[in-house]
Amino acid sequence: MTNFEFYHFFDKENNCLNFFKKYYQRVLHKCPKCGHEKLKWSKKIIGWRCCKCSKKISLKSISFMRDSNKLFMDWLEILHLVCHSKKSVSINEIFRKSRQTRYETVYHMVQKIRVEMGKINSIDAINSYTEFMFLEMNRKVFMNLPLSIRMTFWKSPTRTRDKVRLVVPVFLHEAILNTKVQLLEKNNYPYKKLLFVNHEIVFNKKATQLSEEIINLKWRSHLRNNVMKLLKGIYHYTTGLHLQGVLDEYSFKYNYRNTKWCKLRMFMNLEIKCIRQNNGDSG
Numbered sequence: 001m002t003n004f005e006f007y008h009f010f011d012k013e014n015n016c017l018n019f020f021k022k023y024y025q026r027v028l029h030k031c032p033k034c035g036h037e038k039l040k041w042s043k044k045i046i047g048w049r050c051c052k053c054s055k056k057i058s059l060k061s062i063s064f065m066r067d068s069n070k071l072f073m074d075w076l077e078i079l080h081l082v083c084h085s086k087k088s089v090s091i092n093e094i095f096r097k098s099r100q101t102r103y104e105t106v107y108h109m110v111q112k113i114r115v116e117m118g119k120i121n122s123i124d125a126i127n128s129y130t131e132f133m134f135l136e137m138n139r140k141v142f143m144n145l146p147l148s149i150r151m152t153f154w155k156s157p158t159r160t161r162d163k164v165r166l167v168v169p170v171f172l173h174e175a176i177l178n179t180k181v182q183l184l185e186k187n188n189y190p191y192k193k194l195l196f197v198n199h200e201i202v203f204n205k206k207a208t209q210l211s212e213e214i215i216n217l218k219w220r221s222h223l224r225n226n227v228m229k230l231l232k233g234i235y236h237y238t239t240g241l242h243l244q245g246v247l248d249e250y251s252f253k254y255n256y257r258n259t260k261w262c263k264l265r266m267f268m269n270l271e272i273k274c275i276r277q278n279n280g281d282s283g
């Protein structure tokens with residue numbers, strides 16, 4: 001979807017709301033309180049109401065946009081700007097292109113979208129892994145770079161549909177969580193809201209590390225060089241705090257680089273697939 005098409009189709013809040021509603025109603029089968037299967041859409045609460053116990057289920061609360069007071073239109077625009085470009089663009093650039101007036105707001109929204117991308121990457125890319133090391137030289141240029149990054153992946157027979165997820169090492173993940181706790185305790189830290197964005201990492205204990213002979217080394221170093229370029233070129237200021245988010249957006253775009261689908265719809269379809277899988281729901 002081009003920018004022109006996007007702003008043409010989604011110029012009203014109601015269109016954007018309906019776009020999201022169409023996807024999320026696929027995973028809402030029954031009332032979470034009483035289990036009744038008949039739910040009725042209510043414009044007033046922008047959500048569903050259970051026909052038996054009257055429980056309200058707002059659209060936002062069952063989506064990745066929960067706990068946000070931004071319009072669906074704002075969310076869809078940021079989602080479009082993130083997904084639209086083939087390569088990652090900086091949050092600053094997304095901010096400049098968007099209707100938003102505060103950089104922090106856009107930063108927060110992009111992080112939330114990246115968290116979802118991380119979950120989507122984890123659907124397939126979890127069975128095998130390899131590590132790639134960064135050279136000492138690279139680390140001098142980019143101070144927050146860890147020694148190595150783990151690449152979990154699933155290799156497709158034709159190689160065109162390989163799925164990867166790049167993850168920060170376990171020790172760094174733990175260090176990041178500690179830093180967050182420390183920042184939360186500081187009274188004057190201005191971006192507390194951002195600390196609640198949690199880039200989830202599930203370390204699959206059953207994953208097998210593939211030996212150097214099996215891995216296509218050229219492929220691995222190609223990916224490593226791309227990550228280096230990305231971090232040096234766009235994310236000059238990436239602190240370890242949101243490095244996982246950067247890696248997840250990169251992995252997501254890599255995984256779906258060959259798709260002809262509209263990226264927005266593809267993201268939403270994968271998001272729904274992810275929720276279904278987490279709910280153990282096959283329909």
Ligand SMILES: [Zn+2]
Nearest residue numbers: 031034050053
């Ligand atoms: Zn109910």
